[in-house]
Amino acid sequence: xxxxxxxxxMSLIVTKGSLDWAYPPFILATTAASMGLEVSMFxxxxxxxxxxxxxxxxxxxxxxxxxxxxxxxxxxxxxxxMAAMPGVGALATGMMKNMIEKKGxxxxxxxxxxxxxxxxxxxxxxxxxxxxxxxxEDMIDGVxxxxxxxxxxxxxxxxxxxxx
Amino acid sequence: MVDQVLDTKGxxxxxxxxxxxxxxxxxxxxxxxxxxxxxxxxVQDFEAFCRVTGNELLNSSEEGGVFSFEIxxxx
Numbered sequence: 001x002x003x004x005x006x007x008x009x010m011s012l013i014v015t016k017g018s019l020d021w022a023y024p025p026f027i028l029a030t031t032a033a034s035m036g037l038e039v040s041m042f043x044x045x046x047x048x049x050x051x052x053x054x055x056x057x058x059x060x061x062x063x064x065x066x067x068x069x070x071x072x073x074x075x076x077x078x079x080x081x082m083a084a085m086p087g088v089g090a091l092a093t094g095m096m097k098n099m100i101e102k103k104g105x106x107x108x109x110x111x112x113x114x115x116x117x118x119x120x121x122x123x124x125x126x127x128x129x130x131x132x133x134x135x136x137e138d139m140i141d142g143v144x145x146x147x148x149x150x151x152x153x154x155x156x157x158x159x160x161x162x163x164x
Numbered sequence: 165m166v167d168q169v170l171d172t173k174g175x176x177x178x179x180x181x182x183x184x185x186x187x188x189x190x191x192x193x194x195x196x197x198x199x200x201x202x203x204x205x206x207v208q209d210f211e212a213f214c215r216v217t218g219n220e221l222l223n224s225s226e227e228g229g230v231f232s233f234e235i236x237x238x239x
Contacts, residue, residue, distance in 0.1 A: 031178040034185035035216045036239070104176040104203075114182055 009038040010160035013151065014047035019057035019096060019108070020067075022050055025164045026111035032160070033118035040158075041115070042151040044125035047164075048132065050112070051124050051139045057108060058093045069095060116140075123150060166234065167195040173202045173230060180206045181213055184235070188219065191237045196222065199233045206231055 010032045014025045025047075029039045043051050050057075061067045062083040068075035069092075082088060100107065106114075115122065124145045128134070136145070155161050170187050172180040180201045187197055199210070207224060210233045214221040220236040 027178050030182050034178070034182050035213055104174045104179070106176075106179050106182075 007036055007038050008159045009040075009157060010162070011151070011154045011158040012039070012041045012161075013163045014041055014043045014050060015045050015164065017046040017049035017057070019059040019093060021164070022055075022057055022108045023111075025162075026050075026108060026115060028162070028164075029120050030111050030114045030118060033115065033120050037160075038121075039115075039118075040121035040123060040154045042123045042125065042146075042154070044128050048125055048128045048134065050108070051122060051143055052134070053138060053140055055108060055112075058089055059096045060089045061092050062089070067092075069099070112140075121154075165196060166198040167191065169198045169200070171200050172206075173200055175201070176203055177205050177209065181209055184210070184213070188235070188237050188239065193237055193239070195237050197235045197237060199235065201231045201233070202229060204231070206233070210235070 010028070012025050012029060016022075025041060029041055033039045049055065059067075060083060061078040062080055064083075065077060068077040070076075078088070078092070083092070099105075122140075122143050124134075124139060124143050126145045126147050129136075129145055168187060168191060170183055172183055175183070180199060180203055184197065184199050187199075191197060199206075207226075210221060210224065213219070214235060217239055219238050221233065222236050223232070223234040225232050
């Protein structure tokens, strides 16, 4: 959290939990916290998986025509029929993770750790916990579980509000 | 002149900013932090970082693909 009592603030709703979509909220949260903002993140639906102790993040080219990987000097997409084949999702995930490491991009684990160190408030959605049958012990320690009203209260006092 | 040097060469957004903030937190007001980076986006980003946090960007330069920033800690 920020050094000043009258700091600006940002709240994010995190709704997606794939490897690629995990980046925008964690990058923005850690950067804003580094810039002195008070940040809170509300994890709901598929985004809630990003609060699990063991994140098993994957990316798929299935239904994602914009996912074109740099390969042999070109950018190569993948037809859905190929992306749907067994093992291709794991292959795409491996390629993405490899690229992330090679380009000096932080891992999601590292960004989440940074967010916690910077006192970003991470809130788990109670309804999603029930809906997907997540257990409190599956989630990282110290995460409050709350509902939409908690988000709305945070949003009301935030200078920046994003739905990701 | 420079009190601490932070090497973020090879690291991509937002790591240079995050590591700079961590370094600044450990420094005293008035001290100067030098940050070396290879991320071209860092040029605009350290300007924005300083405008928002109030730390003073004393110098921003580039030599052989390495960007160097000098920030005076004011926070």
